[in-house]
Amino acid sequence: MSATQRPGGAMRAEDAVKDFWATRPRRPRRGRKIAGVSAGIANRYRIDPVLVRVGFVVATIYGGAGILFYLLGWLFLPEEDDEVSPAESLLGKGRSSTSSGFTILLGIVLVPVLGWFFGGSPIGTFPTWMSLVVIGGLLYLLHQSRGHLGPRPSAPQAETAMPTMPMTSAPMSMPMSMPPPMPTPPAAARADVPFTPLAGAPVDVTPPVDDRTTPPAWDPLGAAPFAWDLPEPAAPEPEEPSEPPVKKRRSRVGTMTVGLALVAAAGMAFAMGGWITPQHIVGVVLAILGLGMVAGAFVRGGRGLIALAVPLSVAGLALTVVTPGEYRGFGDLTAQPMALSQVEREYERSVGNVTVDLTQLPASSATADEVLEVKARTDIGNVEVIVPADADVVLTCETERGNASCLEASESGIESKIEDLESLGNDGPGGLRIELKVEANTGNVEVRRG
Template structure:
């Protein structure tokens, strides 16, 4: 841990500088790419991926904008606001960026489970650590070398004697420049990463269409997912070998189409991307099952009658499931996080990968009263069954 802390301190001491040229917005992605000599496209894709992962990329980018100095500045905009040096960004712009942090943080932490945000931030810090550890010794790259300063001519001096060292020969004609034959530079052929990637993607589509007749898994959304994986791999290889940048114009629409097909049903009903917040007051109002791919399910059963029996199941792929039960109800429960998650079900806790808890809790008055049977499952996220 001491080594990790030293590496992060070194990152802060030699943090990236946001360039004035070649940037798309605030220069955060370009500055990181130049600092560690990697393709800016990779960094930009990483920020987009983090933004799509619950919005974590938005406050991270704003934080980089505030904490990384701009090219030619003494300190970062936030440090300049505390009178630690000068920055080209005005105090009003710095305050505006700071204000924008509040809605982005509210969106990130309000719409997602704390566990998901923690995992994403931990992965981001790990990537920063690995970059600094493996490439921190490299000198930052530049977008273009600065032009060499011109030598001032002496008054009345010809171009061949700029310092005026031989005024006696100024009347002589200008010497003709000696011809310099330069061999043409050999053209370097870039690897045809784009064509190769498109060929592999075409083969994937063809193979999926053939295999779909025998294997039900090869549906259209799964095929699009395979194509996205191939395009992403080609873009990553091309960032190191040169070429393949045009793949991003195929990757972005393919990602949008793939997300739409998996998140929204074709009949227009967003049953796979939704939040449930219900308080049933009778047994008939309670559904047999609550399902969502991305979202949350909050179910309050405390308004149900004191007698009878009810049964329901909750299935969340990515998100949060919270069930509140009456004080005197007899609850039989099974809580599971099939991939990774955090469970807290009537006093039984577990967290990690592929965890499950189950049991029966009779409440404050012992056996008797409303019988509740719960089956609450989440692939990635939090599961809570609370009695209060």
């Protein structure tokens, strides 16, 4: 249990942040894909690193917080063998294996990411803040529930060889000493018959038969045959039959999550209309799958949800940049009308660049009140419109993800929009009047004079 953790298991938000920083994950050198941020978080809280990687990808697509958090983790999470993180090492607080030059490069990359993330405004946009809140909340809940767990133990090292005693041999010139001769035990006399040899009688040298059953007092070599009888080895005990392996109970998190996602999708599809669009349905289903993967990380289940989340993320990204149900064609579109009658009201593409050159039009309209209305639009690509130098233009430029540079005004970031900008020609009021609308979902828009 962490030092700041309450007896009940919960920590205050301030204590949780301090404890997270004190026990922050360390980026491993093995098993990582880029910088080891996902692997370090998974190792610290003992969850599947694939779930963390999918979370970063989804957070990058929806709101952009994934790439921001990954760069911050790269800068402020130390590697497993380092004293401090790369950012702290740059401030002289310890040693880090990341070079100072590369750390400075990461900081430089972080600046435009922050600018793109907040969309050029001090408060950012709703999706960006939502992605920040979701990732921050998930990290807080993860640390509350699994912060007491330490990182997974590293791979065991090779066993150390047993020390051996050095062998010392005696010099060959040293004389070998022979052991003293074995003493001859005294002959055991029989107690019942005294032996008295007669003079001149032949002496029988046959040794008497020894029929005793206990070894003599002096038998260092174990020469007594009756001492060789050893007990028979005990019969091995019968092995107990091993119990069959218990099948692990499969988690139902995946099944319940898929069922809930299908019910939500079916309900929204039945009520689709108005503000409910296919993008909203995909977003809700992805949110349910994300919650299921988070729950599966705690009960070791729901890994199959990843196979559903990845293609749905791609489909959701495609739906956000391509308007469903409106096919406008693929490929680049270039138009240069020579007369007012050749000008089309709309120049559109689903995927591709759109370029409209109006510089060859006459300097004035047929009537003084006539206004030329032109719309140029693409879902994925850039839009460029060139207007005559003396034309009076009223324009609206808008792009969801990109830069807008329209005559005297410019915007950059997410949801860049320039609305109802009026610009007179070089000759002042009068002449050709153009009402222009330029749009792009993902791409840059530009309006300039020829």
